[in-house]
Amino acid sequence: MTSHHSKLLSPSKPVRPFRRTAWALLVTLLLTACATAPPPTPQPPSALEQARSAYQQGDWSTAASRYNALAEGSDSDASALWLRAADAWWQDGDTERSAAALEQVMSTALNLQEQALESLLRGESALAAGDLEAATFYLSAALEHLPGTQISRLMTAQRTLQELSADPAAMTLAQVEDAISTLPAGDLAAAQTLVEKLQQLSDERLRQEAAETSPLGEWATLSLTLRDTLVQQQEITLAAQEWQQRYPLHPVNAEGYETLAWELGRQLATPTKIAVLLPESGSLSAAGSAIRDGMLAAYLDRPASSELVFLPVAADSESAVNAYAQASADGFDWMIGPLRRESAWAITEQADPRLQGLLLNTPQAPAAPAAEPVAIDPLPPTPVAETHSDGVAQAQPVTQPPMNPAAASEFLSISLSQENEAQAVAQRMLDQGLTRVILLLSDSAWGERVENAFIEHFLEADGQIIAIERFDNRQADHSTELTRLLQIEDARLRRRGLQNALGVPLEFEDARRDDFDAFFLAASPALGRQLKPQLRFFDAGEKPVYAMSRVFAGRPNPSLDADLNGVTIPTGRWVIALNTDSDETALRQLRSLRQGAFTSLHALGRDAWSVTPWLPLMRRDPTFRFPGASGDLRLNQDGQLIVEPLWGEFRRGLVAPAMTVADPR
Incomplete structure (x- = not known):
């Protein structure tokens, strides 16, 4: 029994050499397999990955083109891709393509971070266009969900917005200054664009820039000189020659100056059909005639395609209201008159937004204290008994006719x-x-x-x-x-x-x-x-x-x-000119005005016509003064043309x- 058991425990063939051989064979097979298997083929980056990579590397043009192509071939993610394309075009400085891509974006198809990026981009675009109100709205909307990588960009835009809010003209001046450095020689269209941008600035700011010795200062001077040529009705060819003599090296020569002046003048259009409400009978008829003659004289000095129709009105306010209503029904698009304060008030009470106008007196409600019936007292006052006082005077209230606030947008006034x-x-x-x-x-x-x-x-x-x-x-x-x-x-x-x-x-x-x-x-x-x-x-x-x-x-x-x-x-200018000029025609015209008693009313009529094409500029720029016959005219916030007189001695x-x-x- 013992030997049998021992026989079972002792194998008849050795085991260790086999195990070594099998293990070596296995290792050999594995090494052979590793040596002969081909490496896996790498996959090329997708078009989206290529676009992202180009954007991250600052290759804006490539990124924009790739995002653009992806957006054109996509249905589900088109808005997000158009947004990326618009952003990359913007970073590349191609504002036109950026705007075109942004037009394709549907905000509702974007997630919150993408909507924030869209707001940032629209805010930056508004800043570049000088629309500070829109920029404020969009930059505020971008703040909450904007990705962290774009925060510094948002902060830069907000700082720019603050600076421009404090000085809105700075953006226009910066744009003009940049354009001056790359202005093609002889490019009048580009020059006109620069002048039109400068014309948007206030008269005060233009004069500040014109005082500087710089290329920008010369362009500001050009803009002012063109405006002065038109407002003073100078002979354009002569003004152009004087410009070239003063600035012989300026890109705009005499010929270019003439072209720019004519183009700016074309933009100063007068209304097509003008109704003039003046008295032709009664106590104010002489005053009305003086204003009418002054208006016609100014019209002949500067003929226009406007139709000027004089509508007679009586002394009562109802007559003026009826004439105004008829003018509105007949399709007139501007009105000048009436002369009486009460009539002017009555018209503002019946204001039709289709027919605006220039009132020839400050509107006064009928219940207000009695005041002079016309713009000035042309004849000497009636004397009364003698009185006198001495000592320090105390201030007394001055009756100021109230302006109808409901009419502020429809009517301007001058008196x-x-x-x-x-x-x-x-x-x-x-x-x-x-x-x-x-x-x-x-x-x-x-x-x-x-x-x-x-x-x-x-x-x-x-x-x-x-x-x-x-x-x-x-x-x-x-x-x-x-x-x-x-x-x-x-x-x-x-x-x-x-x-x-x-x-x-x-x-x-x-x-x-x-x-x-x-x-x-x-x-x-x-x-x-x-x-x-x-x-x-x-x-x-x-x-x-x-x-x-x-x-x-x-x-x-x-x-x-x-x-x-x-x-x-x-x-006013007209009075000084009459005192220094021996023009017999002007003197004969003056003698027809009650031997000069109505001179100021004649000048008022001249100004009522001459200032008309400049009123849009005056609404926009309270610093602009129109050099009228009565004096320098400026428009205040209540829509009143204030006459700032010249001073004579x-x-x-x-x-x-x-x-x-x-x-x-």
């Missing part, structure tokens, strides 16, 4: 308000450092209105009213009032007191008060011619005298107006441009 003129004189005196003033006033309702307006403005600016004296227009000798006003009588009384006390005669000249800087004069021509020489007689002739324009009769008369020498008045009996006086302080 030669006497209150506005008085305030302009007050400001002029303050600007010249004349802060202590004596008032010399016509004793009339007109004089009282002027007094209130002047005092209110003067005291608000910390000026001092030293004394006030009112004069009767019917008297010629005003020595009693002047000796009292100038305190000469007080000096005489002191002399008599000393003589009586000393018991001996004393000799000395009469002394006047010297506690003031200047006189403000509100008087008719006759009263003004009386007072100025008498001021000289009482040793006050060297004090500056500023007067309302009414002191000028309206036509040159050197022999009579020599008594007004040295008096400064607010005036009587010299040798004629109104000449005034000289600035030195500040006495």
Whole structure:
């Protein structure tokens, strides 16, 4: 038994050599298999991966082209691919292709991060276009879900937005400056684009840039010079020659200047069909005729294709409203008039948005206190009894006709308000450092209105009213009032007191008060011619005298107006031209205006027509001044054309441009 068991445990053939051989064979087979198997073929990157790779490497053009191709062949992901293409085109500087790709994007098909990227891209596009409101909206929308890799880009856009919000013109100037450096020689179309961009800037900003010695400064000067050529109705060929003489190396030569001027002029179109509402009978007929003649004179100076139709209106407001309604029904697209304040108000109450216009007076509700019926008082006021006062004046409220707020978008207005003129004189005196003033006033309702307006403005600016004296227009000798006003009588009384006390005669000249800087004069021509020489007689002739324009009769008369020498008045270009030009045609035209009494109304008519094509610019740019016949016109936020007068001074009996006086302080 034992041997049998041992036999089973002891195999008849050896085992170890077999195992070694089998293991070696297995290893050999495995090594042979590894040595002979071919390597796997690498797969090329997909088109989407290629687009992503190009984008990550900053190869914007390649990335944009690949995304573009993918978007064109895709259905499900087209919007996301168009967005990537638009973004890459934008990064490459191809704004047109970027915009075209962005138009294909449907926001609803994007996820939140993609929508944020779309908002960022639209915000950047709005910034480049100068649309700050849209840029603000889109950049705010991009903030919440924008991928982290784009945050720095968003912050850059937001900083740019803040800078442009503080200075909106900076973007336009930067665009123009970049374009100047690459402007092709002789490319008038590109030059016109630059000029049109600059024309969008405010007049004030253009003049700031024009003062700089740089290529951009020269282009700003070109833009201003072109505008001045048109607004002053200069001969274009002559202006072009002058431009080339001043800037012989500028890319725009004389021929180019003419082309640009004609193109800009073409854009200054007047309305096609204009209704003019003016009185042809009644107490205002003469004023209406003066305005009509001025308007026609300006129309003939600058003929246009517009149809100008005069519609007569009566003194009542209903007549003006009916004429306005008829003009609207007949398809007129602009209106000028009416003249009465109440009629102007009535029209604003019935405003038709299809027919806008320029009112020839500031609208005043019928319930407002009575005021002058026309834009100015063309004839001398009716005198009343003499009164006078002395001492420091107190500010009195000035009745200002309320503007109908509902009509602000439909109507503009212009008037030669006497209150506005008085305030302009007050400001002029303050600007010249004349802060202590004596008032010399016509004793009339007109004089009282002027007094209130002047005092209110003067005291608000910390000026001092030293004394006030009112004069009767019917008297010629005003020595009693002047000796009292100038305190000469007080000096005489002191002399008599000393003589009586000393018991001996004393000799000395009469002394006047010297506690003031200047006189403000509100008087008719006759009263003004009386007072100025008498001021000289009482040793006050060297004090500056500023007067309302009414002191000028309206036509040159050197022999009579020599008594007004040295008096400064607010005036307009037409009046100064008439006083310095011997054009007989103009003088005959002036004589037809009540011997000059309606000169300012004639100038108002000229301005009502001439300013019309410039009103869109004035709505956009409150710093722009139109050089009108009445003065410089600017449009305020209430839609009122404010007349900023020129300043004239009587010299040798004629109104000449005034000289600035030195500040006495």
